[in-house]
Amino acid sequence: MxxxxxxxxxxxxxxxxxxxxxxxxxISSIITVTFETLPDLSPAAKRAFYIFEAxxxxxxxxxxxxxxxxxxxxxxxxxxxxxxxxxxxxLPFYLSAGFGLLAGIDLRAVRAFRLFRVFRLFKLARFDGxxxxxxxxxxxxxxxxxxxxxxxxxxxxxxxxxxxxxxxEAQPEDFGSIIHSLWWALITLTTVGxxxxxxxxxxxxxxxxxxxxxxxxxxxxxxxxxxxxxxxVVRNEERRAA
Amino acid sequence: MxxxxxxxxxxxxxxxxxxxxxxxxxISSIITVTFETLPDLSPAAKRAFYIFEAxxxxxxxxxxxxxxxxxxxxxxxxxxxxxxxxxxxxLPFYLSAGFGLLAGIDLRAVRAFRLFRVFRLFKLARFDGxxxxxxxxxxxxxxxxxxxxxxxxxxxxxxxxxxxxxxxEAQPEDFGSIIHSLWWALITLTTVGxxxxxxxxxxxxxxxxxxxxxxxxxxxxxxxxxxxxxxxVVRNEERRAA
Amino acid sequence: MxxxxxxxxxxxxxxxxxxxxxxxxxISSIITVTFETLPDLSPAAKRAFYIFEAxxxxxxxxxxxxxxxxxxxxxxxxxxxxxxxxxxxxLPFYLSAGFGLLAGIDLRAVRAFRLFRVFRLFKLARFDGxxxxxxxxxxxxxxxxxxxxxxxxxxxxxxxxxxxxxxxEAQPEDFGSIIHSLWWALITLTTVGxxxxxxxxxxxxxxxxxxxxxxxxxxxxxxxxxxxxxxxVVRNEERRAA
Amino acid sequence: MxxxxxxxxxxxxxxxxxxxxxxxxxISSIITVTFETLPDLSPAAKRAFYIFEAxxxxxxxxxxxxxxxxxxxxxxxxxxxxxxxxxxxxLPFYLSAGFGLLAGIDLRAVRAFRLFRVFRLFKLARFDGxxxxxxxxxxxxxxxxxxxxxxxxxxxxxxxxxxxxxxxEAQPEDFGSIIHSLWWALITLTTVGxxxxxxxxxxxxxxxxxxxxxxxxxxxxxxxxxxxxxxxVVRNEERRAA
Numbered sequence: 027m028x029x030x031x032x033x034x035x036x037x038x039x040x041x042x043x044x045x046x047x048x049x050x051x052x053i054s055s056i057i058t059v060t061f062e063t064l065p066d067l068s069p070a071a072k073r074a075f076y077i078f079e080a081x082x083x084x085x086x087x088x089x090x091x092x093x094x095x096x097x098x099x100x101x102x103x104x105x106x107x108x109x110x111x112x113x114x115x116x117l118p119f120y121l122s123a124g125f126g127l128l129a130g131i132d133l134r135a136v137r138a139f140r141l142f143r144v145f146r147l148f149k150l151a152r153f154d155g156x157x158x159x160x161x162x163x164x165x166x167x168x169x170x171x172x173x174x175x176x177x178x179x180x181x182x183x184x185x186x187x188x189x190x191x192x193x194x195e196a197q198p199e200d201f202g203s204i205i206h207s208l209w210w211a212l213i214t215l216t217t218v219g220x221x222x223x224x225x226x227x228x229x230x231x232x233x234x235x236x237x238x239x240x241x242x243x244x245x246x247x248x249x250x251x252x253x254x255x256x257x258x259v260v261r262n263e264e265r266r267a268a
Numbered sequence: 269m270x271x272x273x274x275x276x277x278x279x280x281x282x283x284x285x286x287x288x289x290x291x292x293x294x295i296s297s298i299i300t301v302t303f304e305t306l307p308d309l310s311p312a313a314k315r316a317f318y319i320f321e322a323x324x325x326x327x328x329x330x331x332x333x334x335x336x337x338x339x340x341x342x343x344x345x346x347x348x349x350x351x352x353x354x355x356x357x358x359l360p361f362y363l364s365a366g367f368g369l370l371a372g373i374d375l376r377a378v379r380a381f382r383l384f385r386v387f388r389l390f391k392l393a394r395f396d397g398x399x400x401x402x403x404x405x406x407x408x409x410x411x412x413x414x415x416x417x418x419x420x421x422x423x424x425x426x427x428x429x430x431x432x433x434x435x436x437e438a439q440p441e442d443f444g445s446i447i448h449s450l451w452w453a454l455i456t457l458t459t460v461g462x463x464x465x466x467x468x469x470x471x472x473x474x475x476x477x478x479x480x481x482x483x484x485x486x487x488x489x490x491x492x493x494x495x496x497x498x499x500x501v502v503r504n505e506e507r508r509a510a
Numbered sequence: 511m512x513x514x515x516x517x518x519x520x521x522x523x524x525x526x527x528x529x530x531x532x533x534x535x536x537i538s539s540i541i542t543v544t545f546e547t548l549p550d551l552s553p554a555a556k557r558a559f560y561i562f563e564a565x566x567x568x569x570x571x572x573x574x575x576x577x578x579x580x581x582x583x584x585x586x587x588x589x590x591x592x593x594x595x596x597x598x599x600x601l602p603f604y605l606s607a608g609f610g611l612l613a614g615i616d617l618r619a620v621r622a623f624r625l626f627r628v629f630r631l632f633k634l635a636r637f638d639g640x641x642x643x644x645x646x647x648x649x650x651x652x653x654x655x656x657x658x659x660x661x662x663x664x665x666x667x668x669x670x671x672x673x674x675x676x677x678x679e680a681q682p683e684d685f686g687s688i689i690h691s692l693w694w695a696l697i698t699l700t701t702v703g704x705x706x707x708x709x710x711x712x713x714x715x716x717x718x719x720x721x722x723x724x725x726x727x728x729x730x731x732x733x734x735x736x737x738x739x740x741x742x743v744v745r746n747e748e749r750r751a752a
Numbered sequence: 753m754x755x756x757x758x759x760x761x762x763x764x765x766x767x768x769x770x771x772x773x774x775x776x777x778x779i780s781s782i783i784t785v786t787f788e789t790l791p792d793l794s795p796a797a798k799r800a801f802y803i804f805e806a807x808x809x810x811x812x813x814x815x816x817x818x819x820x821x822x823x824x825x826x827x828x829x830x831x832x833x834x835x836x837x838x839x840x841x842x843l844p845f846y847l848s849a850g851f852g853l854l855a856g857i858d859l860r861a862v863r864a865f866r867l868f869r870v871f872r873l874f875k876l877a878r879f880d881g882x883x884x885x886x887x888x889x890x891x892x893x894x895x896x897x898x899x900x901x902x903x904x905x906x907x908x909x910x911x912x913x914x915x916x917x918x919x920x921e922a923q924p925e926d927f928g929s930i931i932h933s934l935w936w937a938l939i940t941l942t943t944v945g946x947x948x949x950x951x952x953x954x955x956x957x958x959x960x961x962x963x964x965x966x967x968x969x970x971x972x973x974x975x976x977x978x979x980x981x982x983x984x985v986v987r988n989e990e991r992r993a994a
Contacts, residue, residue: 056909063916063929141913144906160899170498173402178965180386183298187383190305203305209957216964218945219460221705231451238458239420247494252973254499254980256896412740415644422628425540429625432547445547461702463947473693480700481662489736496738654982657886664870667782671867674789687789703944715935722942723904731978738983 030096033089048089052146055082059140079140083119090116108146115143159259167255174248178215181244185211185237192230197223215241272338275331290331294388297324301382321382325361332358350388357385401501409497416490420457423486427453427479434472439465457483514580517573532573536630539566543624563624567603574600592630599627643743651739658732662699665728669695669721676714681707699725756822759815774815778872781808785866805866809845816842834872841869885985893981900974904941907970911937911963918956923949941967 035041055078062075090112097103104113118140164171186207193201200223201207210223214234225231277283297320304317332354339345346355360382406413428449435443442465443449452465456476467473519525539562546559574596581587588597602624648655670691677685684707685691694707698718709715761767781804788801816838823829830839844866890897912933919927926949927933936949940960951957 060909060930063920064931065924065928141910144909147906157899159896170401170502173399175965180389183302183386184383194305198307202307204302205306209961212961212964213945214460216968217459217461217701217943218940218964219455219462219703219943219947220945220950221461221463221947222950224462224464235451235454238454238460239417242458247498251498254496256973256977258499260896412643412744415641422631425544425628426625436547440549444549446544447548456702459701459703459943461697461704461945463703463705466697466704466706477693477696480696480702481659484700489740493740654885654986657883664873667786667870668867678789682791686791688786689790698944701943701945703939703946705945705947708946708948719935719938722938722944723901726942731982735982738980742983 029092033092033096034098049147051082051085052143055079055086055140056144058082059143079119083116086112086116111142111145115140115146159263160256162259163252163255166258167251170251171248174244174251177244178248181237181241182208182211182215185215185241188233188237189225189230192227192233193225196227196230214238217242271334275334275338276340291389293324293327294385297321297328297382298386300324301385321361325358328354328358353384353387357382357388401505402498405494405497405501408500409493412493413490416486416493419486420490423479423483424450424453424457427457427483430475430479431467431472434469434475435467438469438472456480459484513576517576517580518582533631535566535569536627539563539570539624540628542566543627563603567600570596570600595626595629599624599630643747644740646743647736647739650742651735654735655732658728658735661728662732665721665725666692666695666699669699669725672717672721673709673714676711676717677709680711680714698722699728701726755818759818759822760824775873777808777811778869781805781812781866782870784808785869805845809842812838812842837868837871841866841872885989886982888985889978889981892984893977896977897974900970900977903970904974907963907967908934908937908941911941911967914959914963915951915956918953918959919951922953922956940964941970943968 031038032040032044036045058075058078062072062079067075093103093109093112094100103109183204186204189210190201190204190207193207194203201210213220213223215237225234273280274282274286278287300317300320304314304321309317335345335351335354336342345351425446428446431452432443432446432449435449436445443452454460455462455465457479467476515522516524516528520529542559542562546556546563551559577587577593577596578584587593667688670688673694674685674688674691677691678687685694697704697707699721709718757764758766758770762771784801784804788798788805793801819829819835819838820826829835909930912930915936916927916930916933919933920929927936939946939949941963951960
């Protein structure tokens with residue numbers, strides 16, 4: 027069994043094992059990045075997180091080198107979406123460490139790019155069929171989704187304008203400008219309703235009533251369109267299989 | 269190439285260019301109107317916004333005149349929906365400036381009509397097919413939508429009446445009358461739930477539970493109806509195309 | 511044209527006029543009842559509302575007598591759903607006024623029954639076809655709706671039990687018992703989210719996450735079922751018409 | 753009529769009566785457990801609840817013994833899901849009482865397991881057909897549901913990461929780490945919106961807007977998929993019945 031079979035294939039036993047190891051590494055490195063942000067970490071915990079990060083970056087680097095070495099076409103791998111994601115997952119660590127040591131520059135902000143590792147999860151071949159199906163559904167319903175996103179934008183804007191005229195005198199802090207009011211429009215029409223901003227004038231409440239009764243549909247419809255497009259794609263596949 | 273081809277047509281190169289310029293103008297004038305409402309603007313910014321507004325109104329006026337001049341039937345353009353929107357988009361500026369200069373009357377309120385420009389975005393021919401489809405879907409499901417809007421109204425009213433009897437003694441401010449309670453009913457049944465008014469008595473909470481379990485469906489169904497009508501229209505079109 | 515044609519028919523000109531007058535009366539009497547609950551009404555307004563109420567009750571009484579007189583089968587009208595609603599719409603006024611005058615007993619609470627007038631709106635023949643369609647859709651999907659209502663109940667109960675164990679020590683006021691917690695469960699799983707009660711412990715938040723991700727579907731599905739059943743009934747009707 | 757017919761069958765008169773008695777017992781014991789958690793119960797009420805609990809456990813024990821005695825295959829009943837649930841419904845009471853009397857150990861926590869009785873409600877044969885249908889729908893749409901749960905997880909995580917970077921300086925309490933931010937992401941994307949945590953910075957609000965417009969669909973779609981899968985299963989059954 028060649029190295030290529032292990033790294034590139036995912037239907038041999040060794041290939042699956044290699045993929046599993048990488049998967050576990052990605053997930054545990056995401057968990058590490060998540061827990062690292064906890065405030066009041068002990069110095070020991072910080073050190074442990076740093077060592078784990080260093081080790082996983084070294085392992086990701088070995089994987090990256092192996093993927094380059096075993097790639098049928100080296101350049102096309104390096105320039106592919108997956109290749110760039112793989113590079114972005116390791117580069118920030120070296121940049122941050124290198125500049126820190128050599129020039130004393132603090133590049134910790136660069137390390138946020140490590141989170142691009144989460145996209146590596148999509149590479150796992152399992153979902154490929156279902157992903158393609160979802161892509162098809164989106165492309166079927168593309169025009170409808172566009173209209174409703176456009177209608178949603180217009181509706182959000184008009185809601186913000188309306189509520190601004192009704193409320194900006196009564197509540198100059200929350201409805202200080204149309205831009206401030208857009209936040210209220212978004213939180214209301216998506217029915218999130220935090221309660222940080224809401225109309226208090228009679229006019230504002232009447233306006234909100236009209237906007238909500240007419241507008242909820244507009245915001246809710248895209249999900250329905252995608253769902254029905256998706257079930258159509260599945261139906262088509264079943265028909266072909268039958 | 270005649271002027272008419274540039275102004276009226278949208279499938280020639282010059283026509284598309286003209287449309288694009290107008291589109292950019294409309295969008296930037298909407299953005300201007302939006303940012304103009306920001307509080308604490310510097311005098312320089314206010315002046316810049318005013319100049320931009322004046323320039324864009326002059327350009328819209330030139331466009332309006334060009335559209336009249338090149339229209340196949342002048343009167344039918346002026347009286348059409350698009351013609352009226354085009355006029356409303358420029359008239360307020362002249363009225364406000366003119367009356368301000370001549371008679372010292374402050375007509376700033378009239379300027380709110382500038383926002384009708386947002387409707388000019390719909391004129392862009394791109395969405396015409398999809399818009400027609402959406403119109404068909406609405407007309408297919410008209411009767412169902414009417415029933416559910418009617419049922420929603422009745423449900424909102426009965427919810428408001430019920431919660432009024434349960435809560436108006438405990439919370440005379442938020443549930444002071446059936447009209448006050450309607451606001452609560454709307455915000456609850458649309459699941460926005462700002463948290464500015466909610467039942468605190470045992471009876472009010474029990475009543476809310478029943479209303480929510482029975483009522484959510486009624487409010488949520490119209491969106492489902494529109495979505496299914498829309499996907500039906502699309503299916504019909506595909507069948508005809510096949 | 512006989513009196514019967516005017517009162518009982520709705521497809522003659524006089525019948526339609528009679529129905530319209532009654533409709534206007536019902537709607538204005540509902541509006542009166544609504545505005546009557548406003549606090550701080552002037553004595554003049556209260557008196558005006560009372561006179562309007564008295565006049566409309568007299569008119570409803572005349573209508574009730576006319577309906578009895580012209581009914582093909584008097585007894586079956588009096589005992590029908592519509593007949594009882596018509597009686598309940600006028601009886602409370604007479605009871606309240608009579609007992610008040612004769613015995614000094616305050617029967618204002620009885621007057622709440624006036625609100626049954628809102629159900630008279632359903633009598634208007636317009637929606638009859640669509641109502642039947644909706645009834646059919648419900649009966650088609652009866653079993654599914656029952657399961658999901660049952661599943662919703664179980665889910666609400668288990669959520670309340672779970673959050674009670676996690677939160678009742680940290681927040682003894684809002685999560686004082688499973689019954690208190692049911693209010694939280696309802697407001698959370700319907701996504702209303704007033705913000706009057708929410709978990710603050712780590713365990714409670716984790717539990718809420720699991721309940722929300724698994725449970726939203728359960729609560730949202732009945733609306734989807736009704737919508738799809740309704741569009742099926744409409745499809746069937748179209749097929750028969752074709 | 754043998755004992756077996758009464759206990760095991762549910763289509764004889766005696767069997768239905770037996771089932772009904774058990775159903776009433778289960779529901780009233782669930783209600784008891786619920787009310788027992790009310791704070792400030794009088795000692796008399798506590799005693800009454802305890803006696804009712806003792807009596808119902810004795811009756812459940814008799815039922816359990818009867819089920820073992822009349823089971824066609826004793827071992828397979830004891831080890832079945834229903835058998836284990838039946839045992840868990842009674843064992844905690846004996847353990848808690850026994851250890852309390854003999855060793856003075858307080859095992860009240862164990863009594864929480866009594867709530868497993870709620871699962872006994874599912875045993876009622878009525879819903880078996882509909883349950884099977886629902887199971888089929890889930891298995892039809894399994895892959896889609898998996899993708900959307902996976903996509904929901906990724907979306908929740910990325911939302912939490914994003915809002916953490918925007919808000920953790922402005923609001924170190926509510927957005928103290930990515931783990932804290934996950935709570936916000938969940939409550940926002942499910943549109944519950946308690947209002948206990950929400951963005952206040954301009955960047956955070958912009959980020960929330962993008963996440964909400966793109967993300968609502970992802971969270972809302974699984975319910976749509978299940979609903980459409982369910983209506984497909986029903987269609988298939990009707991076709992077979994026709």
